[in-house]
Amino acid sequence: MLLELRGVKKHFGGLKAVDGVDAGLAEGEILGLVGPNGAGKTTLFNTICGVYRPTAGEIYFAGRKISGLPPSTVAGLGIGRTFQISRVFKQMTVLENVLVPQGLLFYNQPWRSLWHRPGLAEAEKARRLLQRVGLAEKVGLTAAQLSLAEQRRLEIARALALKPKLLMLDEPCAGLSQEEIRAFVALVKELRQERLTMVLIEHNMAVAAELCDRIVVLSYGKKIAEGRPEEIQRDPAVIQAYLGEEEVERPVRASIR
Amino acid sequence: MILQQLVNGLIIGSVYALIALGLTMIYGVLRILHVAHAGIYALGAYAGLVAYGLSQSFLLALLAAMVVAGAAGFGIQRYIYRPLFGTSPLVPLIASIGLFIFMEDLYRLVFGPNIIPLNAVWPSFALEWRGVKVTETQLVILLVTGLLLAFVWFFTEKTRLGLAWKAVAQDLEIAQAMGVNANLAVASNVVLGSVLAAAAGLLVAANYNEVYPTMGSVPAYKMLAIVVLGGLGNPVGTVLAGLLIGLVETLVVAYLGYKLPRDAIAFLALILVLMLKPQGLFARKGGG
Numbered sequence: 001m002l003l004e005l006r007g008v009k010k011h012f013g014g015l016k017a018v019d020g021v022d023a024g025l026a027e028g029e030i031l032g033l034v035g036p037n038g039a040g041k042t043t044l045f046n047t048i049c050g051v052y053r054p055t056a057g058e059i060y061f062a063g064r065k066i067s068g069l070p071p072s073t074v075a076g077l078g079i080g081r082t083f084q085i086s087r088v089f090k091q092m093t094v095l096e097n098v099l100v101p102q103g104l105l106f107y108n109q110p111w112r113s114l115w116h117r118p119g120l121a122e123a124e125k126a127r128r129l130l131q132r133v134g135l136a137e138k139v140g141l142t143a144a145q146l147s148l149a150e151q152r153r154l155e156i157a158r159a160l161a162l163k164p165k166l167l168m169l170d171e172p173c174a175g176l177s178q179e180e181i182r183a184f185v186a187l188v189k190e191l192r193q194e195r196l197t198m199v200l201i202e203h204n205m206a207v208a209a210e211l212c213d214r215i216v217v218l219s220y221g222k223k224i225a226e227g228r229p230e231e232i233q234r235d236p237a238v239i240q241a242y243l244g245e246e247e248v249e250r251p252v253r254a255s256i257r
Numbered sequence: 258m259i260l261q262q263l264v265n266g267l268i269i270g271s272v273y274a275l276i277a278l279g280l281t282m283i284y285g286v287l288r289i290l291h292v293a294h295a296g297i298y299a300l301g302a303y304a305g306l307v308a309y310g311l312s313q314s315f316l317l318a319l320l321a322a323m324v325v326a327g328a329a330g331f332g333i334q335r336y337i338y339r340p341l342f343g344t345s346p347l348v349p350l351i352a353s354i355g356l357f358i359f360m361e362d363l364y365r366l367v368f369g370p371n372i373i374p375l376n377a378v379w380p381s382f383a384l385e386w387r388g389v390k391v392t393e394t395q396l397v398i399l400l401v402t403g404l405l406l407a408f409v410w411f412f413t414e415k416t417r418l419g420l421a422w423k424a425v426a427q428d429l430e431i432a433q434a435m436g437v438n439a440n441l442a443v444a445s446n447v448v449l450g451s452v453l454a455a456a457a458g459l460l461v462a463a464n465y466n467e468v469y470p471t472m473g474s475v476p477a478y479k480m481l482a483i484v485v486l487g488g489l490g491n492p493v494g495t496v497l498a499g500l501l502i503g504l505v506e507t508l509v510v511a512y513l514g515y516k517l518p519r520d521a522i523a524f525l526a527l528i529l530v531l532m533l534k535p536q537g538l539f540a541r542k543g544g545g
Contacts, residue, residue, distance in 0.1 A: 083431065091427060100421070101436055107441065113417035118417065
């Protein structure tokens with residue numbers, strides 16, 4: 001298991017955002033994390049990445065306990081991530097955005113980071129990553145000048161610059177057009193061929209079904225289903241969680257009539 | 258003698274730039290208006306005074322001032338600002354003002370309330386060219402500020418650390434997710450900012466040959482004005498604003514006399530700029 005969650009809980013006061021999730025992820029696997037709004041997907045993400053310390057439970061990554069470590073250390077161990085609302089460094093150039101994570105080696109060594117200049121080789125590495133996500137021509141632009149789809153790609157390049165063993169994508173398709181979604185799916189498939197392990201939060205069931213080997217469904221902070229995409233789509237508990245509101249509405253309407 | 262006034266103005270302006278640059282760097286990364294920066298400025302003067310008394314070497318005094326101030330800056334960040342992280346911005350601001358008052362009183366207790374002369378002496382190498390005179394002290398100021406500004410430029414623009422500072426300034430959470438050790442980035446930033454303030458404090462002490470507990474009071478307010486003029490958190494704008502204020506002050510005093518108190522000019526400029534261009538004189542386009 002590359003990533004293992006054991007009874008992970010994250011409570012904010014009385015709000016049980018994540019309430020006892022067990023899950024595992026094998027190397028090379030793509031795991032989908034789906035669930036209605038407010039199900040705790042992003043909170044779980046942030047807990048894995050070290051933004052939050054879990055209220056209870058443990059998280060293991062590549063055999064090492066990572067729950068409680070600061071986010072920069074978790075990133076250094078090989079977990080790269082993107083954010084739900086695209087958050088590139090807007091005032092930096094596209095290239096600089098990728099150079100930041102490439103400096104990883106130096107950020108815990110003040111003296112080296114003080115003198116070390118990101119050289120041509122580094123810039124070349126960054127360029128290659130940008131080329132891979134299709135941003136080769138945008139290298140010199142300020143990140144704020146990119147379109148939303150391009151910013152999402154930049155976030156992926158930035159996460160890849162950490163040389164991650166695990167890539168976590170938080171709703172990478174939100175706000176993209178059909179065409180942009182297709183291009184994104186193609187990119188993820190390329191990364192899969194390189195055996196990169198991924199966790200994907202995805203609202204779009206069709207995208208999740210196409211990309212993921214396995215899907216975990218969260219509802220109110222709890223895991224309500226886990227399995228292959230085709231199993232999940234048939235699972236009554238999942239249908240209930242996703243379509244529950246309509247089931248409640250129907251009798252109400254009937255009674256009005 | 259306009260040329261002489263321009264030279265004088267630029268030299269005093271470069272000292273303003275040095276203090277304000279430290280403040281704007283710290284604001285950029287910590288998002289705290291570090292009022293106690295002016296206390297560090299005075300600390301630099303006192304540390305330099307003691308070290309100069311012991312060694313009779315201005316270079317050693319300058320180094321001592323920078324080391325002491327850097328350590329003090331580190332302590333302030335580690336033990337005051339870091340525990341207050343995540344509170345309302347008013348809390349660290351009030352802590353900073355309180356700390357500044359505490360520092361002034363501490364200097365009064367330790368060194369007494371009176372002005373102490375620094376009496377720095379150096380080999381005479383004053384320059385004179387077509388009637389424009391640059392004194393030894395002015396040359397030292399020019400040399401030291403020039404070197405420090407070049408250092409800061411190098412660090413922020415050319416090194417890993419500078420990139421990490423920029424990343425933290427723009428988005429702390431993302432910077433951490435990209436492996437940037439935020440505590441280290443913030444601490445190193447505050448240390449460097451404090452080093453600049455200390456150098457400025459000692460240079461001013463050498464220029465006017467005086468060190469006293471409240472010497473940071475006027476700079477405290479003036480540096481805030483300069484930092485806002487330069488577009489809060491914008492280092493290049495701040496240096497330009499510092500030079501500009503130094504120039505304007507000197508020219509106004511030279512040609513209008515003391516009809517207007519010298520120290521009021523920065524604030525008049527501040528009021529005008531806030532009314533006409535509130536994002537600062539040198540705000541970057543599209544900056545957010």
